[in-house]
Each structure stands twice: as structure tokens, then as C-alpha cells.
Amino acid sequence: EDQVTQSPEALRLQEGESSSLNCSYTVSGLRGLFWYRQDPGKGPEFLFTLYSAGEEKEKERLKATLTKKESFLHITAPKPEDSATYLCAQHSGYALNFGKGTSLLVTP
């Protein structure tokens, strides 16, 4: 069965302290690697889709990259409002197969 593994499970950063979240996937014929952000009491909010190794996408302080086995979500100079759970998912052919997420807390 295709699997998505995210690490770390939880991450605490000081405001301005850059870091990266990891997403490892095992799938043949990747149809898209997705990153979502989820705030408490809300549904996942779409951030990025990556389709092929070497691809990169950026949005404000976030940058997603993709290799043949992993994806990274780089957070540059995070702010407290970046605190959320970040979910990675691969497309299984008919739906998204999610990892368990990384809970990010950014303190002032």
C-alpha cells in the first residue's frame, strides 16, 4: 500500500527561526504530491501541488520542493501566524492519501 510519512510529528520554532518539514512517500506513478495547512477546527487548506522531481513552488514564507522519494516544506523566518498542522498527501489515483501531519508552533 502506498504510504506517506511525515517528520517531525511536532516542531516548535522561535519567530524568525527557519526550518524544514519532511514528507517521504512510496508510490509508483506519482500523480501529485500535495501540501495542506490545517488550523484547529478547520478543514485542510490547499498550499501546493508538486508533480515531478526537481519542482519547487513558493508562497510567502513557504517553499515546497520534491525529489523522487521526498518532499520538503521549507519555512523561512516563520511568524506566529504560521502555527498550524501541515499535511502532506500523495494522490492515490482516486483520492488523497495523507500523512499524519507535522504540528508547528511558532512562538514570539
Added chain:
Amino acid sequence: DTAVSQTPKYLVTQMGNDKSIKCEQNLGHDTMYWYKQDSKKFLKIMFSYNNKELIINETVPNRFSPKSPDKAHLNLHINSLELGDSAVYFCASSQGQGVLGNQPQHFGDGTRLSIL
């Protein structure tokens, strides 16, 4: 203007009851989904549906059934509720599935189901 909306937001009910959760999307998407998020926050697909095909995750009990009155709605019916059904249920929609199947899915804000 909410893109994917679910009602109710909270649902508290007794074991053994039958209940429904409604979902509507105004994005013009052709595929809708139901996901279950358990107490450990793990999101798992339950159903994928467009006007041609229903795909069911084999782990979903047949007490759960999706019903689609039209392309913009996919409701979730649950019969004989059990304690283990307590979770947050998310509806989502996207444009396209199948070979492409790689369009982003847009999620509602969830329905928290609590079984007493």
C-alpha cells in the same frame, strides 16, 4: 462565499441512531469526497464520487453510504451509529479524477460527530 460547506458543524447523538451530514460545493467541481479524521488527527478517504463512479474505501463499513442528489451535493448517511464512529468528517471536492486525478481538493470545515 463558502466554497465547500457542511452541515451540521456539530452532531451529538446516541449509539444506534441513524444520521446524515450534508455537503454542498459551489465550485462547479465534478468530483466530491468524504474523509474521516480520527482522534489522532489522521485523515483517511472514505468515498470518492462523480456522476459516473462511486469508489469506496474497502475499510468503510456498509453502514456508511453517500447520496448525491445532484453534482453540487454529496451527503453522508450513517446507520446504526457506533461509539467508534466518533470523529470529524470532512467533505471535499475537486475538478477531475481518474488518470489525471491530480487537481487540488478543497475541503469543508468538518462535522464533529460525537456518539454517546
